Amino acid sequence: MDRTRSAVRFLLDGKTVEVTQWTATTMLLPVLREQLGRTGSKEGCAEGDCGACMVLVGREHRGRVRYQSVNACIRPLALVDGCEVVTVESLAATGAPLHPVQQALVQHHASQCGFCTPGITMALAGCYLEEERPDREKILSCLSGNLCRCTGYRPVIDAALSMDNYPPAESWNKHCGQDPERLAAIRALDDGTTLVQDTAGERFAAPRTQTALAQWLALHPDATLVGGATDLGVAVNKAFRKPQLMLSTAHVQGLDEMHADAGTISIGAAVSLSDALTELAGHYPALAELKERFASPPIRHAATLAGNLANGSPVGDTLPPLLVLDAELTLVSPKETRRIPLHGFYTGYRQTGLRLGEYISAIHIPRPRPHQRIAAYKLARRFDQDISTVSMALSADLQEGCLSRVRLAFGGMAACALRLPALESALEGQALDKIDPARMDALLERALAPLSDHRGSAGYRQAAAQGLLRRALLQWQGAGACRIEDLEPTA
Ligand SMILES: Cc1cc2nc3c(=O)[nH]c(=O)nc-3n(C[C@H](O)[C@H](O)[C@H](O)COP(=O)(O)OP(=O)(O)OC[C@H]3O[C@@H](n4cnc5c(N)ncnc54)[C@H](O)[C@@H]3O)c2cc1C
Ligand code: FES
Ligand code: FES
Structure with a gap:
């Protein structure tokens, strides 16, 4: 014992x-x-x-x-x-000089009622320790989990951009992590x-x-x-x-590790979502936006990929991409260890194939193939820190203009995230520039029966799903980054 x-x-x-x-x-x-x-x-x-x-x-x-x-x-x-x-x-003892983040916030008048200020200070202190002179984009990302209802963000961002100009703090300087x-x-x-x-x-x-x-x-x-x-x-x-x-699972030896061999990237159940998504986006750059849009940095630092998959929410952001990447799970119980595909793991609303006494020990994702293309989109009411209304992921090999090994999955369109075999078959072997969007729309109409809720009506979701598929196919044809709102209405 x-x-x-x-x-x-x-x-x-x-x-x-x-x-x-x-x-x-x-x-x-x-x-x-x-x-x-x-x-x-x-x-x-x-x-x-x-x-x-x-x-x-x-x-x-x-x-x-x-x-x-x-x-x-x-x-x-x-x-x-x-x-x-x-x-x-912790940042500045009473009577000691303020931390550079605090000095910058004071100098830029970046606080009014002050309720949000400690949290904003800590978000920026994390950013300060992580990076030398973070740029605006990095600062916006670091602040995406902080709400300020009175100062507004301009002075906060100005302060953050200048925080490296102030004298470094004695104990919370850039090198303290190496102490x-x-x-x-x-x-x-x-x-x-x-x-x-x-x-x-x-x-x-x-x-x-x-x-x-x-x-x-x-x-x-x-x-x-x-x-x-x-x-x-x-x-x-x-x-x-x-x-x-x-x-x-946090202290279980080995569950906090990631491995990559010639064919597969394996992510342990206790690896944080920020590390897992950084690793995945390194292999699949199309997932970089998902990494940025999943909640906010403090949530991603705490959460795990295993938790997102086990939770089985129909709007879990990692489910559609991992479904189209043919991810697999290692499930361990006191009696046996088994490895199963993620496709088929979801059996109903927040229902999974996890048996009593079983846990996810690792998630395995194949490395990208030479001709593989990926698209992964999230539609939500806000860019940052918001749950998806609809999400879509598409993966296929694209060779000489033709699609093969097609996988298409949606979140937010049914009781659980799902792949659409009928659409996958219809796209298989098709020349990218010959795909009839109206036919795809009709097939999507038949395959999906979304619900209406406070995030979006069934009609909105259906139109969004059609638009997202068109968007991916257009992007693969070289149309560049196209915005959903620029696309032709479907009805
Ligand atoms: C403010 C906020 C914003 C969020 N934004 C998003 C978002 O943008 N997109 C999104 O998809 N989600 C979002 N979430 C939901 C949540 O962050 C994710 O689902 C996260 O990945 C859960 O991981 P966790 O490790 O924290 O899970 P936990 O809360 O620890 O667990 C979640 C479930 O998984 C089970 N579980 C955990 N680990 C295992 C395991 N190894 N084996 C079996 N079962 C296990 C638990 O028993 C529980 O049922 C958000 C949450 C918050 C609070
Ligand atoms: S109190 Fe709002 S994030 Fe913790
Ligand atoms: S200063 Fe009041 S909420 Fe930000």
Whole structure:
């Protein structure tokens, strides 16, 4: 039996904090505010949308400490065990000079009521540590998870563009991640024990090996697995969900790794979505926009690809691209390990082929083929931090103007993300410039029966699906980047 401990341990301003009063669903934010007096971090929405609660979390990554923003409101306390936590108070001690980000915000009058300011400061502090003189695009991306309702973004962006002009902070300078003492302090938090808590009818465990995880699942097959908790955290805060036992994949050895061999890229279940999507976009540049548009940086730093696939939402953004890329899943249970195609994994609304006591250990994506083309589009009401209304992915080999190995998938058009075999067959072997768009529209009409909801009517979704397919085919014909609104109406 592994040695266990129940206190969550993390570093805060160079000191080890031990929290003993917590349950599986205790989030980091109330602990910071109510137990540790760090009231700089605010609660705006409690669902990962506004960024008022943003903090940085430092973890060992490739021999240094990597600091990344996360939303403390939906970050279970247990998931910062073994990490360093940086709050807005950490950036400048009382009486010490302000951090360059803070100086820049002050100089540019980038705060009015100030409610959003700590979160914006932390988003920019993460950006500052990550990159030398980030450009406007990078800054906009870093701020995409922060809502400011009174100052407006112009002064905030101006401040961010100038933050590198101010004298560097002593402890939070560009090189702090390479400080061997910080790394040693983070490593010292790990004494080889397993974090287990059983309080107030809620249990939590963070097994450290796949064998230990399987043992827990053998005893408790209906346990709730937790990756980054960006879905579960919202369910806890907003739907008052209280899983009886939460099993975290975060500390399971090997699940946080990615491998690429000659044919396949394999992504472990605990790899963050930001790392997974960066890796995938490196192989498939057409996925770069999806990476940028999936939620916001703090959500992507916390979430996992496995969580997005297991959640099985019909509007999960990674499902259509992974369906058309012929991705496969390794599923592990105490009894067996099996590898199955993602196509066929979804059986209904948020229903998957996961059996009781089974978890996703890895996702496998074939490397691109020489003539393979990919298109992946997301339609949502906002560019940033918004759930899809409709999404589409298309993959095919394009040789001498003809399509083969066609895969087409949609999200937001049915109870689950789905591939459309009828359309795939109709496109197979077709010369790209001879495809009859009206025929494709008619086939889509027959294959899809979308619902109306607050994000879009059935009619809108149908027209959008038709437009997205036309857009991909036009782009492959060399029409360049075409906007959906420039296309000919279909009705
Ligand atoms: C503000 C905000 C914005 C968002 N924007 C988007 C968006 O743009 N696009 C989008 O698609 N989603 C979005 N989401 C949803 C969410 O971030 C994703 O679904 C994310 O990928 C979930 O991953 P996770 O690791 O956080 O999952 P968790 O919350 O940990 O788990 C989600 C589900 O998966 C199960 N699970 C987790 N890991 C495993 C495993 N290894 N094996 C089996 N089951 C497992 C859990 O039991 C749970 O049922 C957003 C969420 C928030 C809060
Ligand atoms: S309080 Fe809004 S993101 Fe956390
Ligand atoms: S300064 Fe008031 S919400 Fe941003």
